Amino acid sequence: xxxxxxxxxxxxxxxxxxxxxxxxxxxxxxxxxxxxxxxxxxxxxxxxxxxxxxxxxxxxxxxxxxxxxxxxxxxxxxxxxxxxxxxxxxxxxxxxxxxxxxxxxxxxxxxxxxxxxxxxxxxxxxxxxxxxxxxxxxxxxxxxxxxxxxxxxxxxxxxxxxxxxxxxxxxxxxxxxxxxxxxxxxxxxxxxxxxxxxxxxxxxxxxxxxxxxxxxxxxxxxxxxxxxxxxxxxxxxxxxxxxxxxxxxxxxxxxxx
Numbered sequence: 541x542x543x544x545x546x547x548x549x550x551x552x553x554x555x556x557x558x559x560x561x562x563x564x565x566x567x568x569x570x571x572x573x574x575x576x577x578x579x580x581x582x583x584x585x586x587x588x589x590x591x592x593x594x595x596x597x598x599x600x601x602x603x604x605x606x607x608x609x610x611x612x613x614x615x616x617x618x619x620x621x622x623x624x625x626x627x628x629x630x631x632x633x634x635x636x637x638x639x640x641x642x643x644x645x646x647x648x649x650x651x652x653x654x655x656x657x658x659x660x661x662x663x664x665x666x667x668x669x670x671x672x673x674x675x676x677x678x679x680x681x682x683x684x685x686x687x688x689x690x691x692x693x694x695x696x697x698x699x700x701x702x703x704x705x706x707x708x709x710x711x712x713x714x715x716x717x718x719x720x721x722x723x724x725x726x727x728x729x730x731x732x733x734x735x736x737x738x739x740x741x742x743x744x745x746x747x748x749x750x751x752x753x754x755x756x757x758x759x760x761x762x763x764x765x766x767x768x769x770x771x772x773x774x775x776x777x778x779x780x781x782x783x784x785x786x787x788x789x790x791x792x793x794x795x796x797x
Contacts, residue, residue: 606727608784618633657701665711768790
């Protein structure tokens with residue numbers, strides 16, 4: 541065997557490999573720089589456009605456009621036998637939800653942060669760790685939470701906690717079993733979703749945009765449904781959902797505080 545020739549071939553092979561890896565790193569960095577430049581350009585253009593429309597933007601729009609997929613969601617109810625083992629609740633099953641009265645109510649002093657309140661009610665609530673608060677759609681007598689999947693809210697799976705005279709006296713809960721479909725893809729930017737709503741006049745001049753966030757949304761009234769990735773836009777106490785793949789308006793759901 542010609543070791544000298546073999547050594548030369550190996551040196552050239554490793555050199556070519558190093559060049560290939562360098563090129564891959566270079567391409568990745570250029571792609572990231574371009575993405576940041578595009579996002580920054582969208583931000584400036586959107587802020588200018590909203591200013592021209594006399595619409596105020598009181599929140600940061602997320603610049604991330606992650607890969608997401610549709611979810612298969614099934615409402616299977618909450619096991620009443622397991623629920624009866626929890627202390628101090630009287631529960632009834634309603635369509636797509638469970639209503640529970642606390643007996644006795646949980647007393648608290650002053651104002652509790654939503655996460656702390658959820659921690660206190662946790663021993664009388666199943667799946668408490670799978671919900672996050674929604675401060676934009678809550679009020680002093682009702683705190684709203686959403687079930688989450690991969691840290692993103694499911695906007696058809698609410699947990700409503702009812703308060704009165706310094707006490708938690710009950711809640712209504714919807715919980716889905718969810719499974720992610722295959723073949724996820726990158727979502728559109730929050731700027732494009734917001735632009736779609738302004739152009740459709742869902743957001744009117746003089747209004748204030750309070751929150752723009754990613755999550756999932758579906759039909760809400762079916763035991764089995766497909767949940768689409770959506771951008772939720774909260775403005776003047778109302779909310780709209782924009783499909784994060786197509787930019788189309790989902791159901792024009794409007795909820796007042």
